[in-house]
């Protein structure tokens with residue numbers, strides 16, 4: 001297999017935020033749900049709690065105390081996850097709207113409820 005050329009990362013609009021609950025759509029973690037820990041915008045990736053865990057070897061350090069193997073989340077592409085609407089509890093598409101206060105909010109396409117409180 002020839003080594004694939006590194007493609008420049010095209011930024012996509014990420015409408016997900018930290019603490020959003022998402023469902024994994026593809027890969028070995030398909031069907032799992034978790035909370036977004038971090039959005040990595042320049043790589044179009046998200047870190048989802050307890051999903052896509054990898055083992056990392058760490059050195060002993062003053063902060064962790066002991067070295068060893070720790071499990072941590074690996075980032076995954078944002079297109080692999082879908083937001084779960086907290087109102088109707090399904091993985092859903094949503095659109096952006098503006099609230100009466102002029103703030104951007106997301107609306108569930110299914111139940112038409114505001115996702116952002």
Ligand SMILES: [Zn+2]
Nearest residue numbers: 085088108111
């Ligand atoms: Zn909904």
